Each structure stands twice: as C-alpha cells, then as structure tokens.
Amino acid sequence: MTDAASPSGSSPAEAEAFLAAHPDIEAVDIVLHDSNGIGRGKIIRRHELLSFYNNGRHLPISILGLDICGEDVHETGLIWDQGDGDLRAWPVPGTLTRLHNTNPPRAEVFMSLYDLDGAPMTSDPRHALARQxxxxxxxxxxxxxxxxxxxxxxxxxxxxxxxxxxxxxxxxxxxxxxxxxxxxxxxxxxxxxxxxxxxxxxxxxxxxxxxxxxxxxxxxxxxxxxxxxxxxxxxxxxxxxxxxxxxxxxxxxxxxxxxxxxxxxxxxxxxxxxxxxxxxxxxxxxxxxxxxxxxxxxxxxxxxxxxxxxxxxxxxxxxxxxxxxxxxxxxxxxxxxxxxxxxxxxxxxxxxxxxxxxxxxxxxxxxxxxxxxxxxxxxxxxxxxxxxxxxxxxxxxxxxxxxxxxxxxxxxxxxxxxxxxxxxxxxxxxxxxxxxxxxxxxxxxxxxxxxxxxxxxxxxxxx
Structure with missing residues (x-):
C-alpha cells in the first residue's frame, strides 16, 4: 500500500521541509511508547523518512504487549491470539525534531499505532489519553x-x-x-x-x-x-x-x-x-x-x-x-x-x-x-x-x-x-x-x- 492517508494527521510536507532544513541528518529514531513508557521502535536512514510519512511503518502488534524486560505477556491478547500480525505506525504530527549532541547527526519522531484500516490501536497509551x-x-x-x-x-x-x-x-x-x-x-x-x-x-x-x-x-x-x-x-x-x-x-x-x-x-x-x-x-x-x-x-x-x-x-x-x-x-x-x-x-x-x-x-x-x-x-x-x-x-x-x-x-x-x-x-x-x-x-x-x-x-x- 502506498501514499495512504495518515490517520494521525501527519503530512509528508513536514518530512520534506525537515530534510531540506537539515541536510546533514543521517538517521531518525522512530519511537512508540508502550504501557511502561518505554520507547520502542527503529532507527531508520534518512532516505526512509519520506516513505514513513507517506505509507506509515508496519510493526508487530506484540510491541505493545511486552513487559518491562521486553518479554511477551500472552495474557494481553496481543501475541499469539492475533498471530502477532503487523499493524501500522504513523508519525505524530509536530514531533519530528533534530537531536542535540549526536554523532553522526540524528533526528527523532514519535509515532502511534493504528489498525490496518486506520482505526486507533486501543492498547496504545497515546490513544487512551486522546480518548479522554x-x-x-x-x-x-x-x-x-x-x-x-x-x-x-x-x-x-x-x-x-x-x-x-x-x-x-x-x-x-x-x-x-x-x-x-x-x-x-x-x-x-x-x-x-x-x-x-x-x-x-x-x-x-x-x-x-x-x-x-x-x-x-x-x-x-x-x-x-x-x-x-x-x-x-x-x-x-x-x-x-x-x-x-x-x-x-x-x-x-x-x-x-x-x-x-x-x-x-x-x-x-x-x-x-x-x-x-x-x-x-x-x-x-x-x-x-x-x-x-x-x-x-x-x-x-x-x-x-x-x-x-x-x-x-x-x-x-x-x-x-x-x-x-x-x-x-x-x-x-x-x-x-x-x-x-x-x-x-x-x-x-x-x-x-x-x-x-x-x-x-x-x-x-x-x-x-x-x-x-x-x-x-x-x-x-x-x-x-x-x-x-x-x-x-x-x-x-x-x-x-x-x-x-x-x-x-x-x-x-x-x-x-x-x-x-x-x-x-x-x-x-x-x-x-x-x-x-x-x-x-x-x-x-x-x-x-x-x-x-x-x-x-x-x-x-x-x-
């Protein structure tokens, strides 16, 4: 799937402007916060950022079913009950930023998890707050x-x-x-x-x-x-x-x-x-x-x-x-x-x-x-x-x-x-x-x- 509409409201224009303003950035931390507030995700290369904004990024549903040690908690229903299938993470608008004091230069962006149809993944803590x-x-x-x-x-x-x-x-x-x-x-x-x-x-x-x-x-x-x-x-x-x-x-x-x-x-x-x-x-x-x-x-x-x-x-x-x-x-x-x-x-x-x-x-x-x-x-x-x-x-x-x-x-x-x-x-x-x-x-x-x-x-x- 390409050029999907982002359910988070993020826009590829944000990534394009950021890359233009920061030509030295080599990589980006994409970060999702789990129940314990632990940042989980990936480090992507510069050339992958625009694709992330255009298409989101597949992540396993189990990423939100982990304990403090990163071990699967099967009782969450987020592991084998659902075959540990992929959902899609999208950038959180306004969170793309350059990191200070990194070598080589890096950036960071937060993301939230959504079902493949674009509905909020309701075990994502950000969505719990958005709901209230x-x-x-x-x-x-x-x-x-x-x-x-x-x-x-x-x-x-x-x-x-x-x-x-x-x-x-x-x-x-x-x-x-x-x-x-x-x-x-x-x-x-x-x-x-x-x-x-x-x-x-x-x-x-x-x-x-x-x-x-x-x-x-x-x-x-x-x-x-x-x-x-x-x-x-x-x-x-x-x-x-x-x-x-x-x-x-x-x-x-x-x-x-x-x-x-x-x-x-x-x-x-x-x-x-x-x-x-x-x-x-x-x-x-x-x-x-x-x-x-x-x-x-x-x-x-x-x-x-x-x-x-x-x-x-x-x-x-x-x-x-x-x-x-x-x-x-x-x-x-x-x-x-x-x-x-x-x-x-x-x-x-x-x-x-x-x-x-x-x-x-x-x-x-x-x-x-x-x-x-x-x-x-x-x-x-x-x-x-x-x-x-x-x-x-x-x-x-x-x-x-x-x-x-x-x-x-x-x-x-x-x-x-x-x-x-x-x-x-x-x-x-x-x-x-x-x-x-x-x-x-x-x-x-x-x-x-x-x-x-x-x-x-x-x-x-x-x-």
Missing part, C-alpha cells in the same frame, strides 16, 4: 497542564557496597553525599550537562524552565512550561526524559528515573498540574472570589479522591514505585487534598488566581504520563458528572490524619484493585486496561519468584 481529551471536548471542556520531572544523576559504577551513589560533578569531578536541597552553588557543577539538556529541549520545542537541586543527594528537578494541550504536555515529559538520559550518558553519568533508587532519601515524583478551560478558553477552576472555591474545582477534587485508590497502579506501576510512599517523604499516603500543602495528594498551589489548578502528586517519575493524564482527566470527569464533594480540606501535617477512602497497601493490592475497577476500565478503555493490568500482573509474578539479595542477607545463615 475527546470526551472532555464533547462536554465543552479542554484540559491544560504540565508535568514536573524529578530524577537522579548517578555514577556509572556502584559503590563497594553495591549501592548506587550520586554522580560526581561533570565540571570538575567534585563529589557530594549531602542533601543539597535548593543549593544554587551545587547546581553549578552540573551546568555543562544541564546546558546540553536545555539545548536539546529547545531543539524539540520544549520550554524546560526552573532547575533545582532536590531533597536527596544527586536528585534534581526540571519544570516544564504549562501547555494548553495536555497531549503536548505528556509528549514534553516523554521527550525530556529521553533528552536527560541521552545527555547524561554523553557526559559519563547515569540518569535514573526509578521512583525510589535510594532507600534513605526521598523518591522522585512526576507531579501533574492540571486545569480546565471552557470553549472561550476561560479557566473554570477560578473562583468568583479568592478563597471561595468554585464548584468545578471542588467536584474535580472529589472525583480524583474517589477514584485514586483503584487508580494507584497507573501512578505507581512498578515494585519499586511503592517504596516511595512513606510518612514525611513528600509522597502522599492518602487521597487527601489541601491548599499550599505538600503533605497532601491533591494540592491547590498558592499563586495568582488566574492560574488556579490542581497539582496531582501521587505519580512517580517511573509512571507513563499518557496513562497518568488519561486517568486524572477521567477522575475529574467522574467528579464533575456526579458532583462529588471532596470532603474537608486537610490542613497542617497531612501525614498525621486518617482517611476513610481506601488505598492499596502495596503493588499486589494495587494490581487487584485495578483489575476489578470499572472506573479504570472506562478511563483507559477496555483494551488498554486489559493490556496494562496483564503486563503488571506478569511483572509482579516475575518479582515474586525472584530470590533477592535481601533473602540471602536475612536467611542464608540464620534459618
């Missing part, structure tokens, strides 16, 4: 938002005790095991690396903003510009992770996006700031008088609180994710809400009333932003549709209170809650829900049967 955005649009609402990116920069080699350790400064090799939270001088040692990250973001059309040293040795945070398009916000986060990883590697250090890589310090979150606009682009979360919350933001909070427990697998999808949740850890342990309060799960930040929004804090940086955004938007829709009261605001130390809404205690409970959740099935779509839950169950079984080092430490010479 479309549902809100049908209700006259348009979400806007941005993600925060927290991560660690680590040495390539582990320490003598086998544990990870903070990376030495790329500027002069200086090391620090201190919690250098908000230290500006500490940031200077990593400026050559961060300069390359900012350059990569600029090439990709991403406005990466404030940089801080976070609350653990070797931990940092980058904030992203607020977007009127939530899909663009998720794309920004995915792309920035790839940029950080690639530039860290170029500077001889490892970028780590585990939720909890160091047991004695805070983990890394992926806070999602979200607001809602009406057809006139007015923020419907703004209160008529400051401090008297609008019904829209209260019902949105109510929906997010009511659905958080059964959605936690999306926000904390891995075994390691659950090590992040602990009292006094800056990670929420209950579905609480509050104002200007970092001990709660749902925070209304202080600031200009015109920028009124909800900061959704449960997700770790290891979560898939497309699925996180889809689930959050579905929770907001649920709250608005049913006019759910969020209950009283949490003030003071949110870790000291109790909540009557259930939350899973661990990964296994979260998987069971997600599997049985009618809300999450609707939020992600039946196919994405089945795929995601099957992959998580397979990964949990893999972890459960693995003999870990702590088993030997505790039991080898004692029982």
């Amino acid at each position: 955005v479309a549902a809100l649009a049908a209700e006259g609402l348009h979400p806007a938002g941005a993600f925060e990116l927290e991560f660690f920069l680590l040495d390539k080699e582990r320490g003598p005790d086998g544990r990870v350790r903070p990376a030495r400064d790329v500027l002069d090799g200086r090391s620090s095991d201190k919690t250098e939270v908000y230290s500006v001088d500490h940031l200077h040692g990593m400026l050559p690396l961060f300069s390359d990250i900012y350059k990569g973001a600029e090439l990709a059309g991403i406005t990466a903003e404030t940089l801080i040293s976070e609350y653990a040795p070797g931990q940092y945070e980058l904030t992203l510009n607020y977007r009127s398009d939530v899909m663009q916000a998720a794309d920004d986060l995915m792309r920035l992770k790839r940029i950080v990883r690639a530039q860290a590697r170029a500077h001889g250090v490892t970028a780590c996006f585990m939720a909890k890589p160091v047991e004695d310090y805070a983990g890394s979150g992926m806070h999602f700031h979200v607001s809602m606009q009406d057809k006139a682009a007015r923020n419907v979360f703004i209160e008529a008088q400051e401090g008297e919350w609008s019904p829209m933001i209260l019902h949105a909070l109510g929906g997010l609180r009511a659905t958080m427990g059964e959605s936690m697998l999306v926000f904390a999808p891995h075994a390691n994710s659950w090590r992040r949740f602990a009292s006094q850890s800056y990670a929420p342990v209950s579905p609480s809400w509050g104002v200007n309060n970092r001990s709660v799960a749902l925070r209304i930040p202080a600031g200009d009333i015109k920028a009124r929004r909800i900061e959704h804090r449960p997700a770790g940086v290891d979560a898939n932003p497309y699925l996180v955004a889809a689930t959050v938007l579905a929770g907001i829709r649920h709250g608005l549709a049913h006019r759910i009261d969020p209950g009283p605001e949490t003030t003071g130390n949110g870790y000291e209170g109790s909540d009557d809404l259930p939350m899973p205690a661990d990964w296994r409970e979260a998987i069971r809650a997600a599997q049985g959740s009618a809300f999450l099935k609707d939020a992600l779509g039946p196919d994405m829900h089945r795929t995601f839950c099957a992959i998580k169950a397979a990964e949990q079984a893999r972890v459960a049967r693995t003999i870990s080092g702590v088993d030997y430490d505790l039991y080898l010479h004692t029982v």
Whole structure:
C-alpha cells in the first residue's frame, strides 16, 4: 500500500521541509511508547523518512504487549491470539525534531499505532489519553497542564557496597553525599550537562524552565512550561526524559528515573498540574472570589479522591514505585487534598488566581504520563458528572490524619484493585486496561519468584 492517508494527521510536507532544513541528518529514531513508557521502535536512514510519512511503518502488534524486560505477556491478547500480525505506525504530527549532541547527526519522531484500516490501536497509551481529551471536548471542556520531572544523576559504577551513589560533578569531578536541597552553588557543577539538556529541549520545542537541586543527594528537578494541550504536555515529559538520559550518558553519568533508587532519601515524583478551560478558553477552576472555591474545582477534587485508590497502579506501576510512599517523604499516603500543602495528594498551589489548578502528586517519575493524564482527566470527569464533594480540606501535617477512602497497601493490592475497577476500565478503555493490568500482573509474578539479595542477607545463615 502506498501514499495512504495518515490517520494521525501527519503530512509528508513536514518530512520534506525537515530534510531540506537539515541536510546533514543521517538517521531518525522512530519511537512508540508502550504501557511502561518505554520507547520502542527503529532507527531508520534518512532516505526512509519520506516513505514513513507517506505509507506509515508496519510493526508487530506484540510491541505493545511486552513487559518491562521486553518479554511477551500472552495474557494481553496481543501475541499469539492475533498471530502477532503487523499493524501500522504513523508519525505524530509536530514531533519530528533534530537531536542535540549526536554523532553522526540524528533526528527523532514519535509515532502511534493504528489498525490496518486506520482505526486507533486501543492498547496504545497515546490513544487512551486522546480518548479522554475527546470526551472532555464533547462536554465543552479542554484540559491544560504540565508535568514536573524529578530524577537522579548517578555514577556509572556502584559503590563497594553495591549501592548506587550520586554522580560526581561533570565540571570538575567534585563529589557530594549531602542533601543539597535548593543549593544554587551545587547546581553549578552540573551546568555543562544541564546546558546540553536545555539545548536539546529547545531543539524539540520544549520550554524546560526552573532547575533545582532536590531533597536527596544527586536528585534534581526540571519544570516544564504549562501547555494548553495536555497531549503536548505528556509528549514534553516523554521527550525530556529521553533528552536527560541521552545527555547524561554523553557526559559519563547515569540518569535514573526509578521512583525510589535510594532507600534513605526521598523518591522522585512526576507531579501533574492540571486545569480546565471552557470553549472561550476561560479557566473554570477560578473562583468568583479568592478563597471561595468554585464548584468545578471542588467536584474535580472529589472525583480524583474517589477514584485514586483503584487508580494507584497507573501512578505507581512498578515494585519499586511503592517504596516511595512513606510518612514525611513528600509522597502522599492518602487521597487527601489541601491548599499550599505538600503533605497532601491533591494540592491547590498558592499563586495568582488566574492560574488556579490542581497539582496531582501521587505519580512517580517511573509512571507513563499518557496513562497518568488519561486517568486524572477521567477522575475529574467522574467528579464533575456526579458532583462529588471532596470532603474537608486537610490542613497542617497531612501525614498525621486518617482517611476513610481506601488505598492499596502495596503493588499486589494495587494490581487487584485495578483489575476489578470499572472506573479504570472506562478511563483507559477496555483494551488498554486489559493490556496494562496483564503486563503488571506478569511483572509482579516475575518479582515474586525472584530470590533477592535481601533473602540471602536475612536467611542464608540464620534459618
């Protein structure tokens, strides 16, 4: 099949203009993101790019049925149930960009998967988010938002005790095991690396903003510009992770996006700031008088609180994710809400009333932003549709209170809650829900049967 109409809306003119503007580009990464947010795809040569835009690219359906290790998960129904046949991937419009600091020069473009008849392949996480955005649009609402990116920069080699350790400064090799939270001088040692990250973001059309040293040795945070398009916000986060990883590697250090890589310090979150606009682009979360919350933001909070427990697998999808949740850890342990309060799960930040929004804090940086955004938007829709009261605001130390809404205690409970959740099935779509839950169950079984080092430490010479 040739010169097929692209169901993604991509145009060969985009590829032609890019190739003309970048005659030195030799190859292009074509990237599809799976349930775990892992970029899977191919590297194609320059002369293949226009064909990709004209005809799409065949990929096996099983590419979206893989676990964290890249192994087939047969329970997804995406492997032999369908003969592992090919579907067709198409470029995502506006995502073709030059990569910074590559030799030879390379580019990158995101893609989404479609059935051969052009229908969206509904186990593709991008389509799950698009579905929720479309549902809100049908209700006259348009979400806007941005993600925060927290991560660690680590040495390539582990320490003598086998544990990870903070990376030495790329500027002069200086090391620090201190919690250098908000230290500006500490940031200077990593400026050559961060300069390359900012350059990569600029090439990709991403406005990466404030940089801080976070609350653990070797931990940092980058904030992203607020977007009127939530899909663009998720794309920004995915792309920035790839940029950080690639530039860290170029500077001889490892970028780590585990939720909890160091047991004695805070983990890394992926806070999602979200607001809602009406057809006139007015923020419907703004209160008529400051401090008297609008019904829209209260019902949105109510929906997010009511659905958080059964959605936690999306926000904390891995075994390691659950090590992040602990009292006094800056990670929420209950579905609480509050104002200007970092001990709660749902925070209304202080600031200009015109920028009124909800900061959704449960997700770790290891979560898939497309699925996180889809689930959050579905929770907001649920709250608005049913006019759910969020209950009283949490003030003071949110870790000291109790909540009557259930939350899973661990990964296994979260998987069971997600599997049985009618809300999450609707939020992600039946196919994405089945795929995601099957992959998580397979990964949990893999972890459960693995003999870990702590088993030997505790039991080898004692029982």
